[in-house]
Amino acid sequence: MKNIVIVGGGTAGxxxxxxxxxxxxxxxxxxxxxxxxxxxxxxxGEGSTPALKLFFDRLNIAESEWMxxxxxxxxCGIRFDGWSTHAGFESYFHPxxxxxxxxxxxxxxxxxxxxxxxxxxxxxxDRFFIAARLAQQCLAxxxxxxxxxxxxxxxxxxxxxxxxxxxKKALALGVIHESAHVVAVQQRENGDIASVQLADxxxxxxxxxxxxxxxxxxxxxxxxxxxxISYANNLLNNAAVAMPSVIxxxxxxxxxxxxxxxxxxxxxxxxxxxxNGYVYSADFCSADQAETELRAHLGLLDADVPVRHLKMxxxxxxxxxxxxxxAVGLAQGFIEPLEATALFLVQQTVAIFAECFARGEFTNxxxxxxxxxxxxxxxxxxDYIVTHYKTSSRRDTDYWCANTANQQDVSPVMLxxxxxxxxxxxxxxxxxxxxxxxxxPAPSWYSIFTGMGxxxxxxxLRRATAEEACFDIAAxxxxxxxxxxxxxxxxxxxxxxxLSG
Numbered sequence: 001m002k003n004i005v006i007v008g009g010g011t012a013g014x015x016x017x018x019x020x021x022x023x024x025x026x027x028x029x030x031x032x033x034x035x036x037x038x039x040x041x042x043x044x045g046e047g048s049t050p051a052l053k054l055f056f057d058r059l060n061i062a063e064s065e066w067m068x069x070x071x072x073x074x075x076c077g078i079r080f081d082g083w084s085t086h087a088g089f090e091s092y093f094h095p096x097x098x099x100x101x102x103x104x105x106x107x108x109x110x111x112x113x114x115x116x117x118x119x120x121x122x123x124x125x126d127r128f129f130i131a132a133r134l135a136q137q138c139l140a141x142x143x144x145x146x147x148x149x150x151x152x153x154x155x156x157x158x159x160x161x162x163x164x165x166x167x168k169k170a171l172a173l174g175v176i177h178e179s180a181h182v183v184a185v186q187q188r189e190n191g192d193i194a195s196v197q198l199a200d201x202x203x204x205x206x207x208x209x210x211x212x213x214x215x216x217x218x219x220x221x222x223x224x225x226x227x228x229i230s231y232a233n234n235l236l237n238n239a240a241v242a243m244p245s246v247i248x249x250x251x252x253x254x255x256x257x258x259x260x261x262x263x264x265x266x267x268x269x270x271x272x273x274x275x276n277g278y279v280y281s282a283d284f285c286s287a288d289q290a291e292t293e294l295r296a297h298l299g300l301l302d303a304d305v306p307v308r309h310l311k312m313x314x315x316x317x318x319x320x321x322x323x324x325x326x327a328v329g330l331a332q333g334f335i336e337p338l339e340a341t342a343l344f345l346v347q348q349t350v351a352i353f354a355e356c357f358a359r360g361e362f363t364n365x366x367x368x369x370x371x372x373x374x375x376x377x378x379x380x381x382x383d384y385i386v387t388h389y390k391t392s393s394r395r396d397t398d399y400w401c402a403n404t405a406n407q408q409d410v411s412p413v414m415l416x417x418x419x420x421x422x423x424x425x426x427x428x429x430x431x432x433x434x435x436x437x438x439x440x441p442a443p444s445w446y447s448i449f450t451g452m453g454x455x456x457x458x459x460x461l462r463r464a465t466a467e468e469a470c471f472d473i474a475a476x477x478x479x480x481x482x483x484x485x486x487x488x489x490x491x492x493x494x495x496x497x498x499l500s501g
Contacts, residue, residue: 001207001362002029007182007196007219008212009035011159012329012346014166016210018059019350021173023358032176033167034196034204046159046268046275047075047255047340050096050152051347061169064497070161071270073494074253075154076131076141078339082259084452085393089124092451093254094339094444095131096141098151100483104128105443107471109428112446115455116424119464122473123455125447133480135254139487140494147486154340156255156268156275178204182213185223192324193219211327215313215334220320220327228333230315234386234410236284236403237263237336240310241291242277245298251491257338258297259392262290262399264338265297271494279312279336284399312336316378319371321364326353333378338388341381348377380439383414384448390418391452421449 004020006013017033025031056066066072077095084090095101108128115123126132130151134141141153171177184197195205211219220226232238247269256267263280278294285293287309295301316333320326328349335341352373360366390410394400413434420430427449428442436445449455 003206004029004031004208004210005196005204005206006031006033006210006212008214008329008331009033009163009167010212010214010329011163011166011343012331013210013212014163014170015055015343015346016212016328016350017170017175018166018173019354020210021170021175022059023354025174030176031174032178032204032206033170034178034180034182034198036181037179038181046270047156047266047337048154049340049344050154051344052155053153055347059169066162066165067155067157067494068271068497069165070157071272072155072157072162073251073269073271074140074142074490075156075255075340076135076151076253077129078255078257079135080257080259080388080451083257083264083388083392083394085395086453086457088457089451089453092124092447093126093129093132093135094447094451095125095129095135096152096154097441097443098130098141098149100130100149100151101443103479104130104476107476109442109446111471112450112455113424113426114464114468115450116421117468118456118460118462119468120461121464121469121471123450125451127473127477127480130480130483133484134487135252137484138250138252138490139484140253140490141487142493144486144488147483149483153253156270158270158275182218185219187223190323191224193223207324209325211325211331212329214330215311217317217327217331219325220317220322220331224322224325226322226327227318228313228315229318230313231335231382232314235314235336235382235389236281236399237279238312238314239282239287239290240277240279240312241287241294242275242308242310243291243294243298243300243305245274245276245300245305247272247274249491251494253490255340259394260293260297261285261397262293265294266337271491279338281399282311284397284402316375318375319367320349320374321353321367321370324364332374335378335381335385338385339381341385345377345381349374377439379411380436383411383436384440384444386410386414387445387448388452390414391448391454393453417445421454 013033021031079093081091111121111123114121141151143150180198182196183199186194188194193209195203197203252269258265262284265278268275278290280290320332329346356366356370389403431437431442
């Protein structure tokens with residue numbers, strides 16, 4: 001292998017180029033990115049999981065360098081508003097983990113288990129996690145050196161600026177950039193891709209190709225005819241509308257996901273604006289109706305703001321690596337951005353491919369293993385996203401009723417997990433047994449079930465025994481309050497970096 005051609009830029013293309021350059025460019029491998037100047041970046045959602053920090057750490061790129069360049073902010077987790085109608089559970093926070101959680105997580109899981117068995121103990125997740133406390137106070141989740149507990153966190157960012165930043169870093173490593181449009185693809189007799197033809201009639205040949213051409217999937221799906229497996233049967237959303245709004249003095253350190261009549265709205269804080277959007281099902285409302293509802297939600301009914309309407313193809317390919325082609329990003333699949341997993345799946349795809357390709361001596365010997373691992377990742381994320389809709393108690397529109405009634409293609413593993421929860425079994429043990437922790441750990445599952453109010457309530461509760469109510473929630477509040485005193489105001493920290501830069 002001497003030549004790799006990546007067709008398509010954006011975050012997926014340039015992230016792929018950086019990982020591959022780090023692995024192979026010093027071994028004499030040429031890496032070229034062909035990026036069309038005519039195709040914009042979709043950038044649905046502008047958030048990440050903590051995996052993005054690992055990506056930058058491995059490249060030795062400091063937050064003080066890339067975050068100001070991308071208008072980036074910190075993300076402690078996601079707040080879900082309006083997904084549940086149960087009293088006391090109308091809103092909950094899904095946190096990223098922290099070392100400090102070792103002190104409070106056992107209390108939360110104990111209370112959740114006892115509440116599930118009918119004991120009247122506090123089990124809403126927000127008051128048990130430092131991440132929720134930091135987000136509530138608009139604090140940055142960066143622990144000072146004198147505080148011995150790290151907090152895991154993600155980021156919010158301008159996806160267009162992030163793609164441009166990654167491009168500069170890749171070019172500095174020796175990646176070749178072609179600003180050109182691919183108009184044709186040529187194959188060898190064995191089905192492999194031989195070359196691509198550019199609009200200026202040049203032919204670019206390579207040993208291996210990476211498809212980052214978005215939903216069109218020019219190489220993998222159009223040329224190699226790899227089937228696409230739709231998730232539309234159990235994820236109804238297939239469109240989105242996005243628009244910016246003004247951000248105030250305080251910069252939140254959380255993503256906000258608010259349930260709407262036919263989907264949900266995101267609000268993502270950047271240093272210079274809010275990124276807002278409405279992910280909805282076009283089977284239940286039109287694009288104009290969605291835009292009007294989002295404008296009303298944001299108080300922008302008469303405002304002159306730029307608006308983007310997007311279509312989403314939700315699902316995954318059957319094979320992410322076929323012949324001598326790997327698909328990354330939207331070209332391989334997409335799951336609605338409810339848990340900001342798009343960039344995480346890009347990272348997983350490229351990292352696992354680099355490992356399998358090298359371990360297989362740069363042949364397709366481990367292709368089947370790679371594809372199975374990636375399919376498991378996509379299906380695991382899908383199952384967690386589906387759980388948001390299965391646990392929601394909203395029934396106020398046809399859309400929410402359809403989500404509740406829809407039982408198509410719910411995986412057997414998920415059905416087993418749901419039964420275990422309702423039966424009051426030890427959910428952590430069930431998650432381990434079902435191997436679900438590979439995609440979302442036990443605290444995430446406990447958070448969604450209890451946060452949505454899927455626990456006994458009101459007359460269903462009995463007085464807790466001393467053993468069941470062995471933790472003092474007021475003491476937990478005080479412990480986390482004092483811990484939060486070690487963290488800085490979010491905007492103040494970000495502005496300090498911008499001024500120093």
